[in-house]
Amino acid sequence: MGLSQRLVNWARIKSPWITLFNSGACNACDIEVIAALTPRFDVERFGILAQGSPRHADILIVTGPVTKKQAPRLRRIWEQMPEPKYVIAMGACGASGGVFRGLYHVVDGVENVIPVDVFVAGCPPRPDEIINAVVACLGLVKEDLAHGGKEWRQKKPTVIPRVETPPKEVTA
């Protein structure tokens, strides 16, 4: 590993840049991410910087159940990010669709569209948990750097069976 590469890796772990993408969330998750940037939680003291453009970011935080309209756009945003890129799916919605699961306009979870590295539980997760997730993600970055890529931890995708509930009869 050359010196410049070592320098880049060090910088990457010391100062992850995150970007937020709302893929159809109810907005509470987004507000919690914004709260994590406020002086009370102040993630910038850890070097975590919120970045406006996905092209400059290392970590993509996705909130919401991914509506069908947003799914191709989320995919494009993810493709625009430079490698190595990491994805944090936020909240119950990001993991499985949450309260929106099974609706006609959602694809039930971020992992149906892009690979996810870290899930954060909660509806919405607290800012502490978001910071924790970013730190956990940094642990992954470190291990990936040691293994020379993400391949070592790739598993076969598991598909969660979708429970079909028949719609209620309308009595007029």
Add this chain to the structure above:
Amino acid sequence: MTEPALKPDAVQDALGDLGTVETVRWNRVKVSTKIEKVREAILRAQSLLACDHVVQISAVDNGKSFELIYHLTGPHRMVIALAIDIPRDKPEVPTTSDILPPAGIYERQIHDLLGIVFRGHPDLRRIILNEDWPANEFPLRKDWKMDPNKFYGGVPPEVK
């Protein structure tokens, strides 16, 4: 609670011959009218009752028919709700986007989700559903069911 400047009697005078007028709440009057009279009712509400603002157009599928309500208001703060009943087998209404410009976007939305056709609307494109949503599927209709064999858009199939 201040009294609205527009008295329910004025609504009765202006729109009484187009349908039944009832006062639902202190600031809300509901006028149940017919499909073919709704444009006339809106024009009269604009000219006689100073209703220069459309709050929203709501539509609901009550199982038997579609209920479409135009909520109009003006400086007097009284909400006039013009309600019409649309038969399910022929869901067609004349557009109001020419006399009530903001209505056009509500009409696109209602057309998208409930499949009500607004005759004469200049541009009845999709607005809410994704672009690759199949035609003639209206998710807010009560008898609509998702067809598991159909692709409803969203994720490109090679990812799923």
